[in-house]
Every structure is written in C-alpha cells, then in structure tokens.
Amino acid sequence: MASPKKMFQIFVAFPDLGLPSRSLSLSPDLTLHRLKRSLFPYQTQTQTLNSLYFSLNGKPLLDSSTVSSAGVTSSALLTLRLRVAGGGGDGGATGAESRDCYLNMYAVKKPDKVDPNETRISRWTTCALSTEPLAPPCVIDRIGNIFNKEPLVEALIHKRLPKEFNHIRGLRDMIPIHLSPIPDAGRPEMRFQCPISGLEFNGKYGFVAIKGCGHVLSVKALKEVKSSACLVCHKEFSELDKVVINGSSDEVAVLRERMEEERGRLREKKEKKVGYSLSGTKHGVDEKTRSLENVGHDRCGKRFKAVDIAPVNATKEVYASIFTSSKKTEFKETYSCRSLPLGRN
Ligand SMILES: [Zn+2]
Known part of the structure; x- marks a missing residue:
C-alpha cells in the first residue's frame, strides 16, 4: 500500500556516538521524536533518548517538529547529537555514559534488518489486521489482503480500522473465502494449500480467490486446467471475479482501480434512483x-x-x-x- 505522501530519503549521522551513518526512507509528516524512537527501538528510557537531539546544518531542531516543518528536505543530512549537560548531577546524562548505552542497544538488533522471508510468510499465514494466525472464517478485501473475519468486522463496527484499510467500508467489501487446510494435526497453527495442486499457501506461489464461490486456488492450477468454472465447485466465473491474493504492487493497483470503477458505477446508479424519486418535488434543491x-x-x-x-x-x-x-x-x-x-x- 503506497502512502499518498511522497517519502523522503534522508541520511542520519551519529558523530557523538561513533555509529555508522544511516540512510532512511520516511514520511515528511514523521515527528523527529518518533524518528529518534525508531532509531533506537530497544531503548525504553525516555531520559536517555532526551539526551539526544537532531541538528541540521549545525542548527538544533525541536523533537516535536515534523521532518518537513523542521526544514529537512529529501536527501538532507541530519546529525544526531548528544546534549552535553552539566556532566551529571543535573539529572541529564553525561556524554560518556550515554555513548556506551547507545552502543549497547544498537548492537542488540538492527531494526531495519527484518528478515524478508519472515515478512513474506506472515502475510500469508496471519490476519492482516489482528496478525493472529489465519483461522476460518476468513475474508479478503477487494485488493487481496487476507483477514480473519471476526476481528475485521469488529474493527469496522467500532470504527477502529487503521487508515491503510479505509477502503473497507462495509460487509460488501469483504469477500468470504474458503481456504483448504493442510491435513496436519501436529502443528498448532493451521496451514493452507491449493486444493488442486497441493502447493502451500505461504507466499512462494501465486494464489487467486474466486469472488462468487470464494474458493482459493493456486495460479498454477488455474493455468494448467484452463477452465471458466471453479476447479472445486464448478461454478462459472469471469476474469473479473479473480482476486489476486497478496499481489504485487502492480496487481494491487489493478484491483484498486477495479474497486474504484465498481464504486463509481454503483454511485451513478444510486444517483439516478435518487434523481427519479425526487422528480416532481415542489422545490428542487439542486x-x-x-x-x-x-x-x-x-x-x-x-x-x-x-x-x-x-x-x-x-x-x-x-x-x-x-x-x-x-x-x-x-x-x-x-x-x-x-x-x-x-x-x-
Ligand atoms: Zn468454487
């Protein structure tokens, strides 16, 4: 899901901490405070974080300002500096002790190095909203994200859906799907597969859900058995009924466009209806x-x-x-x- 705002590519140098510079891609709306936190996700002590500040061209920046309001432009070089306070006794940290603790926490794990394999698998085995393991009943949205139905419906009712899912406006935007579990009683979490080809539903292979019946098939099976009917229930489907699951950004863009088109058509229909029922009112409004x-x-x-x-x-x-x-x-x-x-x- 691409953010509507343009991302900034910036560099951060840590001369006081002796850490290697880093290149980051971030939203211009991010506050410097959040940026600082994200650089040291394992540091929970606010005081330690407060002893650091960003500066741009030698000018100190306020933590509360956003990247763009601080005047940081794309490909700018930010410097993260240590506040040299009175050298202890004033509650602030001294340079010496701070540097050590930063080196330590930096060594724990580099936050930007997430195992891509792990992310890929989790997209296919967990609910995109709750991150719980997938367990039927499952649904997909119109752009191919998979969810456990219950947490999604609940979030929708309580209007707690995060922004990235604001294209889901009602039950109509949820497509019920039937995943075929891999028979394996030994595993605590359910895994799924293509009921035709037996390929595992783990991100290594492309999968498509058929809108009308909800069956989920591997792209490979659909390619090999050329049919306009579902390979499981034999219900006829059209090309437009196929929803690519966890597709590439291009595939998601196509699905998104299709969703907008359908919405537009529906809106037109509604407007026509409203127009007719209004014809004949004494005081036309528009x-x-x-x-x-x-x-x-x-x-x-x-x-x-x-x-x-x-x-x-x-x-x-x-x-x-x-x-x-x-x-x-x-x-x-x-x-x-x-x-x-x-x-x-
Ligand atoms: Zn089917």
Whole structure:
C-alpha cells in the first residue's frame, strides 16, 4: 500500500556516538521524536533518548517538529547529537555514559534488518489486521489482503480500522473465502494449500480467490486446467471475479482501480434512483433535480394538451392514459404533475 505522501530519503549521522551513518526512507509528516524512537527501538528510557537531539546544518531542531516543518528536505543530512549537560548531577546524562548505552542497544538488533522471508510468510499465514494466525472464517478485501473475519468486522463496527484499510467500508467489501487446510494435526497453527495442486499457501506461489464461490486456488492450477468454472465447485466465473491474493504492487493497483470503477458505477446508479424519486418535488434543491422536474413538467404539459381536447364525456385520466406509453412513465408523470399550478390540472 503506497502512502499518498511522497517519502523522503534522508541520511542520519551519529558523530557523538561513533555509529555508522544511516540512510532512511520516511514520511515528511514523521515527528523527529518518533524518528529518534525508531532509531533506537530497544531503548525504553525516555531520559536517555532526551539526551539526544537532531541538528541540521549545525542548527538544533525541536523533537516535536515534523521532518518537513523542521526544514529537512529529501536527501538532507541530519546529525544526531548528544546534549552535553552539566556532566551529571543535573539529572541529564553525561556524554560518556550515554555513548556506551547507545552502543549497547544498537548492537542488540538492527531494526531495519527484518528478515524478508519472515515478512513474506506472515502475510500469508496471519490476519492482516489482528496478525493472529489465519483461522476460518476468513475474508479478503477487494485488493487481496487476507483477514480473519471476526476481528475485521469488529474493527469496522467500532470504527477502529487503521487508515491503510479505509477502503473497507462495509460487509460488501469483504469477500468470504474458503481456504483448504493442510491435513496436519501436529502443528498448532493451521496451514493452507491449493486444493488442486497441493502447493502451500505461504507466499512462494501465486494464489487467486474466486469472488462468487470464494474458493482459493493456486495460479498454477488455474493455468494448467484452463477452465471458466471453479476447479472445486464448478461454478462459472469471469476474469473479473479473480482476486489476486497478496499481489504485487502492480496487481494491487489493478484491483484498486477495479474497486474504484465498481464504486463509481454503483454511485451513478444510486444517483439516478435518487434523481427519479425526487422528480416532481415542489422545490428542487439542486440543478440536476430541477432539470429533471422541468422535463416532467414539459411532458405533462404536452399530455395535458391532449386532455384539453378530450371529448366532454370522457374521463380525463382514461383519455390521458391513451397517450401514455408505459406504466412507469405514467406513474412518474402523474407524480410530478402534483406540483403543477392548480389551474392546469
Ligand atoms: Zn468454487
């Protein structure tokens, strides 16, 4: 999921700590305080962190400012410096002791070195929201993230969904899926596989969920057995029913676009519906409604001209109905005619 804001690439030097410089990619909205924390994730003592400050071109920066408000531009060099306080006794840390403790915590683990293998597997074995191991019932969103249904529904109800999932607005945006478990009683966590090819659902192979029936198949199986019906339940599906699970950024972009298109179509449909039901109200609120109303009036005008020349003994409604092509328009026009000035009715 790409952030809408452009990421900054910056460099941080640690001359006082004797640590190697680092290159970081970060959001310009990040506060310097958060940045500092992320550099030392294993340091929990606020006081120790407070003894460090960033400076840009020799000018000290406030921790509370964001990267961009501090004037840091892309590819800028930030320096993390030690506050040299009174040398102890004032509650601040002295340079000597601080340097040691930073070296120690830095040595624990480099936070930016996450095993890519681990991340890949976790995307395929855990819920994207709760990070709990996947356990049916599972759903996917329209861009191919997998979730355990319960925590997702709960977060949706309580409006606790993180920003990255704000494309999930209701149950309609959750596609129920059926994962085929690997029969293995020995493992505490469930693992899944393609029911046709037996390939494991672990990120090494591409998988696709079929929207209509929810079956999850490996791309390989779908390629080998060319069929427009699900290989498990034989329900017909179209290319648009296939949702790539945990796809590449390109595949996600395609799915996202498809989702927006579907939403647009739905919105249009809704607007049309609303437009029709409003035609004939006395006071059209927006331009669109008003113009629809006018169309109604014009049609009515014509129709009533016909009525005006109706034989004296004919019932007006019956006579008018001769000129009405369908029941639907009759209803609409009759409805909108209520707003006509009395004299014309
Ligand atoms: Zn199926």
